[in-house]
Amino acid sequence: MANEFVARSLDEVRFWSRIMKEHSLFLKLGFRCEDTQLINEANQFYSVFESIENRANAFTVETDPHTIVRFNEEVHNAASHIWVFKRKVLGLILRCQLPGANNFPLLVDHVSREANYFRNRLTELNTGRLEPLPDAIIDENVFxxxxxxxxxxxxxxxxxxxxxxxxDQANNFSHDFDQLLFQARDLESMRPQSQTTPLLDQFLDQNRVSVKALRDFKKTARDLIDACRVKSIIHPLLADHVFREAERFLHIIDMFETSLTGRPVSTLHSMFED
Incomplete structure (x- = not known):
């Protein structure tokens, strides 16, 4: 159990610290040149999470669990601070105090939701209070x-x-995932009666099909952007960033499927590899 705690903690921190680091860069690129204080704060967060990422990569599954508990607490503190920063930026945008800046309000809200998700995962790991599988399946999919x-x-x-x-393809994916989200929230509001194995199994199967399609679309877009074959203002790192998050979701769906049914999923990739 101690090794599993360490492995799961390092997996979360390695993945999400990189995401937080990249959020800092994307926010900075969206600020105006005169927003020097916000740019400096974004740079500081970039450095903080780059350091966390490097330290997480230096740990192994053999690391003392007490060391990882303390590390998780430190990372939780950093995630809380970047969440506050992101919400501050969102408030400035919504109060029209950053006219001409290029960060969409929904994007800033989006990255703040991910910071909140990250710190909640760290709390769950450190306290050992993980959700029961049926609740986790619904909540993770809603997120x-x-x-x-x-x-x-x-x-x-x-x-x-x-x-x-x-x-047009992107808009179609937007509509598809809006519908899947509505369905997930319906399942959420029907629980616990909705938490039967057949319903949850179908829920995962349906979501997997759409996530795979979106993942493949993102990969194509990333490759086109890298090769300068498509016209956009998408940073190449952002294209890769969203691709990695789709991959992450697929891994989670596959792990849930295996835990729910006991059947191995052919596309299963371990989230806990060293």
């Missing part, structure tokens, strides 16, 4: 389906309007 729906909207709005075919 990630909204993330995927947001990604589709961001891609649509950051592609050049002349990329009509890709914009």
């Amino acid at each position: 990630f389906l909204r993330i995927m729906a947001d990604h589709a909207k961001f891609i649509s709005h950051l592609l050049d309007p002349s990329e009509r075919k890709l914009v």
Whole structure:
């Protein structure tokens, strides 16, 4: 159990610290040149999470669990601070105090939700109070389906309007994931009666199909952007960033499927590899 705690903690921190680091960069790129204080704060958060990422990569599953508990507490503190920063930025945008800046309000809200998710995961790990499987399946899917729906909207709005075919594809994904999110919230409001194995199994299967399709679309978009074959204002790192989050969601769905049914999933990839 101690090794599992260490492995799960390091997996979460390695993945999400990189995400938080990249959020700092994306927010900085969206600020105006005169927003020097916000730019400096973003740079500081970039350094903080880069350091956390490097330290997490230096630990192994053999690391003393007490060391990881203390590390998780430190990372939780950093995640809480970047959450506060993101909410501050959102407030400035919504009060029209950053006219001309290029961070969408929904994007800032989106990255703050991810920071909150990260710190909640660290709390769950340190306290050992993980959700029962049926609750975790619904809650994780509600969270990630909204993330995927947001990604589709961001891609649509950051592609050049002349990329009509890709914009249409992104809009179709946005609609698809909005519908999946509504279905997930219906299942959520029907619990605990809705938490039967057949319903949850179908829920995971249906979501997997759509997430795979979106993952493949993101990979294509990333490769086109890297090769300068598509017109957009999407940073290449952002294209890879959203691709990695879709991959993460697929891994989680596959792990839930295995835990729920006991059947191995052919596409299963361990989230806890060293």
